[in-house]
Amino acid sequence: MTPPTAHSDPETPNSERFVTPGRFATLLALLVFVSWSDVLLGAGSFVLRDYSLFGYPIAHYHHDCFWRGELPLWNPLNNCGLPFLAQWNTLTLYPGALCYLLLPLPWSLGLFMLLHLWLGGFGVYALARRWTELNFPAAVAGVAYAFHGLVQQSLMWPNNLAAFALLPWVVLTVETGVREGGRKHVVAALVGALQMLTGAPEVILFTWLLVAALAAGRLFSVQCSVFRRCSELGVPTERPPLFTLHPSLFTPLLRLLSVIVLVTLLAAAQLLPFLELLHHSQRDAGFNGAIWSLPLWGAANLVSPLFQTTLSAPGVPFQNGQSWTASFYAGLPVLALALVAVRRGSSPRVWVLATVVLLSLATALGENGWLYLALKQIGPLGGMRYPAKFVIPLTFALPLLAAFALRDLLPAPGQPLPLAPTARRRLWGAASVLLALSVGLTLYGWKHPVPGEGEAGQHLLLRGTLVGGIALLLALAAVLGLARAGTPGRTLSLSLALLVLIFLDLKTHLPQLTPRVALDVYQPGHPLTQAPDAPRLGGPRAALTWQAAQEFRGKLLPSFTDTLLNQRMGLFGDLNLIEGLPKTDGFFSLYLRAQREVETQLIFGSQTNSLPDPILDFHGIAHLSSSTNLFQWHHRATALPLITAGQRPEFVAAEQTLTALGSPGWNPTATVFIHPWDRMYVPNTNATTAKVLSTHWTAHRIECEVDSPAPTLVVLAQAFYTPWQATVNGQPTNILRANYAFQAVPIPAGRSTVRLEYVDHRFQLGVGLSALGLLACCVLWCRAKPSASLITKH
Numbered sequence: 001m002t003p004p005t006a007h008s009d010p011e012t013p014n015s016e017r018f019v020t021p022g023r024f025a026t027l028l029a030l031l032v033f034v035s036w037s038d039v040l041l042g043a044g045s046f047v048l049r050d051y052s053l054f055g056y057p058i059a060h061y062h063h064d065c066f067w068r069g070e071l072p073l074w075n076p077l078n079n080c081g082l083p084f085l086a087q088w089n090t091l092t093l094y095p096g097a098l099c100y101l102l103l104p105l106p107w108s109l110g111l112f113m114l115l116h117l118w119l120g121g122f123g124v125y126a127l128a129r130r131w132t133e134l135n136f137p138a139a140v141a142g143v144a145y146a147f148h149g150l151v152q153q154s155l156m157w158p159n160n161l162a163a164f165a166l167l168p169w170v171v172l173t174v175e176t177g178v179r180e181g182g183r184k185h186v187v188a189a190l191v192g193a194l195q196m197l198t199g200a201p202e203v204i205l206f207t208w209l210l211v212a213a214l215a216a217g218r219l220f221s222v223q224c225s226v227f228r229r230c231s232e233l234g235v236p237t238e239r240p241p242l243f244t245l246h247p248s249l250f251t252p253l254l255r256l257l258s259v260i261v262l263v264t265l266l267a268a269a270q271l272l273p274f275l276e277l278l279h280h281s282q283r284d285a286g287f288n289g290a291i292w293s294l295p296l297w298g299a300a301n302l303v304s305p306l307f308q309t310t311l312s313a314p315g316v317p318f319q320n321g322q323s324w325t326a327s328f329y330a331g332l333p334v335l336a337l338a339l340v341a342v343r344r345g346s347s348p349r350v351w352v353l354a355t356v357v358l359l360s361l362a363t364a365l366g367e368n369g370w371l372y373l374a375l376k377q378i379g380p381l382g383g384m385r386y387p388a389k390f391v392i393p394l395t396f397a398l399p400l401l402a403a404f405a406l407r408d409l410l411p412a413p414g415q416p417l418p419l420a421p422t423a424r425r426r427l428w429g430a431a432s433v434l435l436a437l438s439v440g441l442t443l444y445g446w447k448h449p450v451p452g453e454g455e456a457g458q459h460l461l462l463r464g465t466l467v468g469g470i471a472l473l474l475a476l477a478a479v480l481g482l483a484r485a486g487t488p489g490r491t492l493s494l495s496l497a498l499l500v501l502i503f504l505d506l507k508t509h510l511p512q513l514t515p516r517v518a519l520d521v522y523q524p525g526h527p528l529t530q531a532p533d534a535p536r537l538g539g540p541r542a543a544l545t546w547q548a549a550q551e552f553r554g555k556l557l558p559s560f561t562d563t564l565l566n567q568r569m570g571l572f573g574d575l576n577l578i579e580g581l582p583k584t585d586g587f588f589s590l591y592l593r594a595q596r597e598v599e600t601q602l603i604f605g606s607q608t609n610s611l612p613d614p615i616l617d618f619h620g621i622a623h624l625s626s627s628t629n630l631f632q633w634h635h636r637a638t639a640l641p642l643i644t645a646g647q648r649p650e651f652v653a654a655e656q657t658l659t660a661l662g663s664p665g666w667n668p669t670a671t672v673f674i675h676p677w678d679r680m681y682v683p684n685t686n687a688t689t690a691k692v693l694s695t696h697w698t699a700h701r702i703e704c705e706v707d708s709p710a711p712t713l714v715v716l717a718q719a720f721y722t723p724w725q726a727t728v729n730g731q732p733t734n735i736l737r738a739n740y741a742f743q744a745v746p747i748p749a750g751r752s753t754v755r756l757e758y759v760d761h762r763f764q765l766g767v768g769l770s771a772l773g774l775l776a777c778c779v780l781w782c783r784a785k786p787s788a789s790l791i792t793k794h
Helices: 014-018 021-035 050-067 095-102 107-132 135-146 149-156 158-180 183-196 201-233 247-266 268-279 298-302 332-344 348-364 370-378 387-409 421-447 454-482 488-507 546-554 560-569 593-603 613-618 654-661 676-681 761-783
Strands: 309-311 317-319 541-543 621-625 633-635 643-645 648-651 671-674 691-697 701-708 712-716 724-728 731-733 736-738 742-747 750-758
Touching: 014 135, 014 488, 021 107, 021 135, 021 488, 050 095, 050 107, 050 149, 050 158, 050 560, 095 107, 107 135, 107 149, 107 158, 107 387, 135 332, 135 387, 135 488, 149 158, 149 387, 149 488, 158 183, 158 201, 158 247, 158 387, 183 201, 183 247, 183 761, 201 247, 201 348, 201 387, 247 268, 247 761, 268 761, 298 348, 309 454, 332 348, 332 387, 332 421, 332 454, 332 488, 348 370, 348 387, 387 421, 421 454, 454 488, 593 613, 593 654, 613 621, 613 654, 643 691, 643 701, 648 676, 654 671, 671 676, 671 712, 671 736, 676 736, 701 712, 712 736, 712 750, 724 742, 742 750
Parallel strands: 541 621, 648 671
Antiparallel strands: 309 317, 621 633, 643 712, 691 701, 701 750, 712 742, 724 731, 724 750, 736 742
């Protein structure tokens, strides 16, 4: 069924004509521009948390590699080297990244994010329009999704925001492709692969769980219809039809499976390297699985976003107990409409979405609730660091539930009937419950503030309650007004008022939700770049002390600009990537397990001012941050080159190697620790007077000339990882694990040319599989007949 065109039909309400797809796209773009005009006009850039410490530095490094004509498979500037593309959340293979790769940074990264925010809102509009067959409820859902608290908060995570933007498009295209097949089946696979390449595992996981839940809901609905029809006709059956798959459902199920296979193939170039890194990473089934859960009262923040929150120094509030997100607020008007939709329960999709909401909240409690503990018994949850991330499906479900409520509350085109008394009571009842909860939470929060919150937090809580309550009442009045037959001008005014109220409620519900700073704060120019013996690729490195890292991690100044400048001076997080300065730590989701253990136990594990000089020397640390002055760097003249040779191999098991590395008596120029299982590959067990004559170091290739009077080992202070391959004088040889987490290459006597190259065979296999997936999509596309637009055909 196709909804009215809303252009020539005189019975179509003005609200429907006002928010046609083209007009809604323009309206949403206008709201985005009003909200972040400084970013779009190049006067400001986002700054909050992960954006400045991870998102922007990663984009900067990717941008530099792109213009050097280099695909960044390996990052040599952090953690003594670690995979870059395989991290997945670096957006290396995501086509949308061309936005900030081709255009100047940092402006282009802000543009990238706001374009995706707009795309997500328009995607929910398209999906809700298909489900409700109405424009205006879809417009409400689109605005509610684009400015949802968690979506706005995701402006600090480029990869998460890109995945949020594609979430509704995946649901829409998969549903359409599974039902209709043809070219829409191919479109579903391509859109699913696009989201897969964004590198937001949790958002992607929940997207496909939503797809599966909606498909199961439709399957159950069809089976129930068959059962009722058989009962009406008196058809005898040996088994209840409810538990027998109807033949008409075989084709859609096969299409769904084929879409999943195609998505996996298309994204294989990203997924295979990621799975390999995950296998060698620090994560396991129980890794940080129980931190940053929602507290027992966490759901209260859906009603009162400032309840039991603590204000940081710059004024950003965080929920007491979890700091993954400052907000997952959907708006009181949206929540009230969602409650009405659930109360009415007018379609299977409503029940699926309502179930998703309840399960999400229950699981997000983590170990504060029973569901997360039960899921941990079924399967490993170590890949998801924070149970609070289970609130992600709420972001999608609540705006769509609000659209279903408006579909039922507002008169359909050609039927200008007033709102039924039952529906009116449901709407008033939902609003009354939410207002009572909001007032009650405010009174409790006022009498029992969070320790250290102060009067500022209490005043913000009160202001938030007043703003939310007023928005709810005005939105309720607008809905009731729209439900009555009125003049076109009145209908249009109320429609616009409701959309603006939802926008304002969401945009203002928290202070400093999306703070910005001037663009020049991100410009390169660290003092260490001008220092003698400055850190450089293949040369000396910088390192933070444990005290400095803790200071940067916990110290937030009232000014975001000052905070970021301090962090940049200390090369905190991944800010060293802006300067191109190598250092021994970094801020990533996945680390190589062995190198991470060396770093945390021997460098960051020392909470005193004295660090073992041998381990610092071996790492090539020529600049060490001061433990008392964040702006001061101490120069270390004893730092060794990153490539040494001639050490005596000592065969020590992994358990004893870490202890030996931390000993002040270890001499890294005289002894190298090799695991006993590599003894057969070591050509000589004595020390020699080998000399490294020259070195040439790039991100993916290392060459050196070594002269040795006897067979020996060349030791590299680079993290050991299996894709690295070595040749000596053109002949392949083994790379041994040295000093627990690093590399060693055996060489013969005489002059040798040692070459190491990063050759990721899993990436190459993935590229082949992705090419196969593209070929399959091309064949399916050519064999299928053209189909109509996803937005207009229903």
